[in-house]
Each structure stands twice: as structure tokens, then as C-alpha cells.
Amino acid sequence: MHMFRMAVMGTALLGLLATPAAAQDAKVAKGEALYASQKCALCHAIDGKGNKKFPLDGVGKTATADLVKLWLTDPKAAEAKTGKAGKPAMRSFAKLAADEVDALVAYMLSLK
16 A cells, blocks of 8 residues: 555656656747747748748747747837847737736747
8 A cells, every 4th residue: 555655656756856847848839829820921921831931940049038028018129128129119018918918928938
């Protein structure tokens, strides 16, 4: 009986340890789905798919979560902060729910 309890507790502990990574993977997947549903590829490209004028490959190596979120929610402020402006100007996604913005940020940061 003692070994059974130890095995159950060990399995439960492993489940708890894996949860943050699984949650992050789910957030990235949700962000990828939002990228598609919001038609981001009309202006941006990832892995050569979409508008090659504004590629997002590698953005996760150079951008911070705060900067990506700023680009998504207040593009004019992001332009002012970075000195970069797109033509046409990027539209704001500030009307998305906070968890959706967070998922898009997670997806962008996964692009390394």
C-alpha cells in the first residue's frame, strides 16, 4: 500500500510540474489560431507564408513581451518607441480580450 501511495503522489507531482509547460503550449497554440483568424498573414509572413513585406520570423529572439503587446494594442505608441512604421500602418488589436492578446504575444515570442 505504501508503494502505491508513493507512486500516486509521484505521478501527481509530475503532473503539477508539467502543467506550466502544457499551459504555455496551449497559449501559443491559441495565439497561432488567432494569428490565422485575425488574418495577420495579410500583412505579415511566418516561414515564408503570408505577406513577405513584414516577416515575423525570429521576432521572439529580439522583442520583449511588453513590446509585442504594445505593437498589438497601441501600434502608434510602438512606432514612436521603436522608430519603425509600416505602410500601411498596423491596426490595433486592443479590442481583443486580454487572454487573446496574451496568447498572440506568446505565439510571437515562440517565433525564434
